[in-house]
Amino acid sequence: MTRNAMIDEWYPVGLVSQLDAHGRKTALMGEPIEVRLGEDGSAKVTGGNGRVLPACIRYGHVWSSLGDPQKPLFAIPEADQPGRRLVDVGVVRVRCSPLRAVENFLDIAHFPFVHTDILGAEPHTEVQNYKVEIREDDDEVWATQVQFYQPQAAKSAQGGITTQYMYRVPAPTCSILYKTCPPRPGEWDVITLFVQPLAEDLCDVWPWMALFDDETPMTDLIHFQQTIFVQDRSILENQIPGLLPLDPGMEIPTRADLTSVAYRRWLKRHGYTYGAQLVAQ
Amino acid sequence: MRLSHGFVRGETLSCIYHGWSYAQAGNCLRIPAHPALTPPDTIRVATQPVEDGGGIIWIPVGEPAAGPPRFDGVTPLRSMVVEADIAALEEAAGTKAAEGLLDYAHDGRTVRLLLAPEGKARTLMHVLVDEDSNPSERIAASRAAEALRRTAEHVAASGTAR
Amino acid sequence: MKLYDYVLSPSCYKVRLMAALTGVTLDIRPVDFHPGAEHRGPELLALNPAGSIPILEDGDLVLTESSAMLVYLAATAAPQWLGNDAAGQAATVQQWLSFSQRLTASLGAARLHEMLLRPGDIDALRAQGTAALRELEAGLVERRIRGQRFLASDRPTVADIACFPYVALAPDGGVSLDPYPAIRLWSRAIRAIDGFIEMPGIHRLHELKPEPSPEGGEA
Numbered sequence: 001m002t003r004n005a006m007i008d009e010w011y012p013v014g015l016v017s018q019l020d021a022h023g024r025k026t027a028l029m030g031e032p033i034e035v036r037l038g039e040d041g042s043a044k045v046t047g048g049n050g051r052v053l054p055a056c057i058r059y060g061h062v063w064s065s066l067g068d069p070q071k072p073l074f075a076i077p078e079a080d081q082p083g084r085r086l087v088d089v090g091v092v093r094v095r096c097s098p099l100r101a102v103e104n105f106l107d108i109a110h111f112p113f114v115h116t117d118i119l120g121a122e123p124h125t126e127v128q129n130y131k132v133e134i135r136e137d138d139d140e141v142w143a144t145q146v147q148f149y150q151p152q153a154a155k156s157a158q159g160g161i162t163t164q165y166m167y168r169v170p171a172p173t174c175s176i177l178y179k180t181c182p183p184r185p186g187e188w189d190v191i192t193l194f195v196q197p198l199a200e201d202l203c204d205v206w207p208w209m210a211l212f213d214d215e216t217p218m219t220d221l222i223h224f225q226q227t228i229f230v231q232d233r234s235i236l237e238n239q240i241p242g243l244l245p246l247d248p249g250m251e252i253p254t255r256a257d258l259t260s261v262a263y264r265r266w267l268k269r270h271g272y273t274y275g276a277q278l279v280a281q
Numbered sequence: 282m283r284l285s286h287g288f289v290r291g292e293t294l295s296c297i298y299h300g301w302s303y304a305q306a307g308n309c310l311r312i313p314a315h316p317a318l319t320p321p322d323t324i325r326v327a328t329q330p331v332e333d334g335g336g337i338i339w340i341p342v343g344e345p346a347a348g349p350p351r352f353d354g355v356t357p358l359r360s361m362v363v364e365a366d367i368a369a370l371e372e373a374a375g376t377k378a379a380e381g382l383l384d385y386a387h388d389g390r391t392v393r394l395l396l397a398p399e400g401k402a403r404t405l406m407h408v409l410v411d412e413d414s415n416p417s418e419r420i421a422a423s424r425a426a427e428a429l430r431r432t433a434e435h436v437a438a439s440g441t442a443r
Numbered sequence: 444m445k446l447y448d449y450v451l452s453p454s455c456y457k458v459r460l461m462a463a464l465t466g467v468t469l470d471i472r473p474v475d476f477h478p479g480a481e482h483r484g485p486e487l488l489a490l491n492p493a494g495s496i497p498i499l500e501d502g503d504l505v506l507t508e509s510s511a512m513l514v515y516l517a518a519t520a521a522p523q524w525l526g527n528d529a530a531g532q533a534a535t536v537q538q539w540l541s542f543s544q545r546l547t548a549s550l551g552a553a554r555l556h557e558m559l560l561r562p563g564d565i566d567a568l569r570a571q572g573t574a575a576l577r578e579l580e581a582g583l584v585e586r587r588i589r590g591q592r593f594l595a596s597d598r599p600t601v602a603d604i605a606c607f608p609y610v611a612l613a614p615d616g617g618v619s620l621d622p623y624p625a626i627r628l629w630s631r632a633i634r635a636i637d638g639f640i641e642m643p644g645i646h647r648l649h650e651l652k653p654e655p656s657p658e659g660g661e662a
């Protein structure tokens with residue numbers, strides 16, 4: 001058996017704001033784990049047999065790994081930019097492949113149908129051409145020059161605007177999007193999807209945001225993002241096949257899906273197949 | 282994404298996820314993300330022939346020689362899912378099904394049940410009533426079918442049917 | 444009227460939906476139910492010691508049961524929604540309002556378990572939810588036999604609004620709605636009511652909007 005390449009990656013396993021000495025029992029790729037606050041104020045994560053797992057605290061979450069991460073957690077430089085509001089959106093469990101959850105996050109064509117009158121609306125359904133690349137230096141998938149017409153792009157948006165997006169996949173179950181920031185033209189709002197793989201067909205999703213918005217109350221920001229994500233949840237739970245197909249042929253991509261095509265190719269190249277299916281299996 | 286979550290506009294069925302819409306023949310008519318594109322004929326969904334026979338929707342398994350059966354004098358009332366196989370329903374009704382039809386005598390009247398197995402332990406049960414029955418009789422038939430389901434599921438759960 | 448509200452709460456949605464259908468404007472006070480558990484904090488416990496939402500405030504009146512809120516909105520703005528034309532109908536409305544609490548305790552708890560990781564015996568909750576759905580299905584079948592599309596009449600009443608959200612969201616808790624054709628028709632009838640609003644997990648009927656014209660793709 002080949003070693004699962006995803007074993008050595010970092011995954012979100014809890015909110016820092018909810019860490020306590022009592023501990024939270026959860027799981028990572030089928031293994032029961034426990035996440036708690038250590039006496040020294042750091043996060044402690046233990047695996048099924050009580051073994052100590054790597055742990056770090058970043059972007060409002062506790063991160064851990066079942067293996068031996070070769071790199072520190074990916075950087076989000078904007079997270080440290082002064083003036084941003086950092087929003088812990090909270091966990092939502094979804095009965096779907098963790099990779100499906102990320103792929104859905106990279107998709108804009110569903111906005112008019114799933115996030116109707118918020119992130120999209122008929123007849124503004126067209127997805128313009130955009131650029132996709134795998135950045136070899138950072139080993140990340142990037143989509144840039146993405147744009148879409150949105151009736152209510154953010155809690156702070158006043159009416160419809162054409163929103164600019166950039167998407168980034170720095171780890172197999174994490175994605176970051178940068179989008180037009182209505183109150184601060186010239187800056188990008190940062191919205192992330194951190195996915196904790198519990199099993200190949202079950203995940204805990206931890207959305208998180210770093211926004212320029214001094215007006216909107218924190219609870220409204222949380223509710224806006226929870227609304228969007230829970231609109232996606234029933235879609236994710238009804239995907240067929242449940243596991244993400246990495247070989248071409250099972251699903252028909254169009255130009256609008258180039259980010260997803262690159263993501264699948266990148267997963268396959270790295271052997272990131274937990275939650276995926278290969279035709280040749 | 283399951284098309285059953287989609288929506289029907291005019292004669293087309295659209296998927297709820299990205300709004301791709303399909304004609305009756307299964308070919309894709311429209312991809313909203315690319316409004317100017319005429320979808321190639323290779324993009325299609327599997328289709329299933331259906332036939333409406335006296336208010337009952339039938340699908341063929343294989344290539345049957347004849348059309349669906351007709352049940353004269355009765356009309357479909359409701360469809361129910363029973364968590365039991367046909368043997369358990371037969372035991373509960375105290376009679377055998379013939380060609381998928383079970384005549385269940387209950388409180389001095391007969392309710393006609395059309396049975397279709399869904400896997401090993403589940404049955405789709407269509408309740409048929411006399412065409413000229415009145416609302417009270419129909420409600421009684423519906424309740425009789427509920428009672429039969431309760432008994433059949435009890436039989437199945439306690440395993441006495443095997 | 445001030446509603447202490449959570450976007451993902453089906454019970455709060457009942458009140459928002461009823462207000463939308465009866466033309467009442469609510470002053471929405473968002474509650475950080477998840478992840479903040481604000482409903483169990485001192486400010487909200489002072490209003491509702493039960494620690495649940497929704498809470499509806501109108502002057503001195505404080506309501507903490509969604510069914511009571513539906514009745515209050517209907518009585519204030521659109522009495523036809525009360526469904527009390529006759530003794531039997533009024534009682535039927537009460538019957539379903541009480542029944543709706545079983546939906547909350549079964550399908551609602553299953554959904555909280557599956558979606559927001561709340562503790563609970565998921566198999567038992569699903570079994571209770573399925574039993575409730577079967578009762579609802581049978582009730583709707585009998586209504587249809589009498590030529591009525593809604594729970595207490597051929598017109599929607601507070602009873603329908605009280606039962607609709609947890610039923611429509613049953614799949615969130617892993618309970619399928621596929622076995623219930625009468626529930627499906629009823630759910631469509633509710634979503635087709637003029638002024639209907641959605642909540643996350645309950646999609647609007649896209650078929651009610653015309654297909655955009657071919658040249659309509661331009662932003």
Ligand SMILES: N[C@H](CCC(=O)N[C@@H](CS)C(=O)NCC(=O)O)C(=O)O
Pocket residue numbers: 451452453454455482494495496497507508509510547551
């Ligand atoms: N009083 C009931 C309670 C409704 C209910 O169960 N609300 C949930 C949110 S959807 C709640 O507040 N639960 C408290 C908790 O789970 O801590 C009503 O208004 O119908």
Ligand code: FES
Pocket residue numbers: 282296297298299300301
């Ligand atoms: S999955 Fe159905 S339109 Fe995309």
Ligand SMILES: [Fe+2]
Pocket residue numbers: 104110114115228231232
């Ligand atoms: Fe989405």
